[in-house]
Amino acid sequence: MLAETICSAVSAAGLGVAAITAYRKRFLAATRIAAYSLVPLGLVMTGVVQWVSDIAFKPSVWIGFGLLAVAWLLFMTTRAVERRAGSTRKERRAARKAERGAAVAPAASSPSLTSGSGAAAPQAQAEPRKKQRETAPGDDFSDIEAILKKHGI
Known part of the structure; x- marks a missing residue:
């Protein structure tokens, strides 16, 4: 009224x-x-x-709002604990699957990708990395020095 x-x-x-x-x-x-x-x-x-x-x-309505607040607080607390521990449900599920699959030897279950010579594959992989290191832009400062000289610095 x-x-x-x-x-x-x-x-x-x-x-x-x-x-x-x-x-x-x-x-x-x-x-x-x-x-x-x-x-x-x-x-x-x-x-x-x-x-x-x-x-x-109505007091019952305020009690209901209080219970909703407590439930929200509990949800947020569990989320914070999971994040702090660094694990989520998805990560725990993946860990359980990995534990079940660990009974099989990893080398026995994976197919071989080489053509028979196991020692040649690591050398072939090392050559492109060596070329990347040689052409890495972080090691060569001549371009930067030329720009600085051009501006009189």
Whole structure:
């Protein structure tokens, strides 16, 4: 009852301010103020104010909000512990699968990718890495020195 009276008074005051604004020839602003001032009256007439006041003054509703807050806090705590430990459900599931698959010898289950000469493969892999090291841009500063000399630095 009190909430409905307050909302009606706010609407009446807003419409008064809108009328004063319109008198000053600011019609766009007056229309906007009138629209805002009709919102509380509309909320009262639709029953939203009664619903909100019923929620706000019932202790069982506040106990329910408290339980929701506790549940959220428990969820966030478990997430923080999982992150700190560095494990998630997905990682634990993958670890369990790896433990089950560890019974089979890894060399026995993987196929050989070489053509029969096992010693030649590591040398072939080492050659491209050596070429990458030779052409690495981090070792050669001649370009930078030329730019600095060009600018007199």
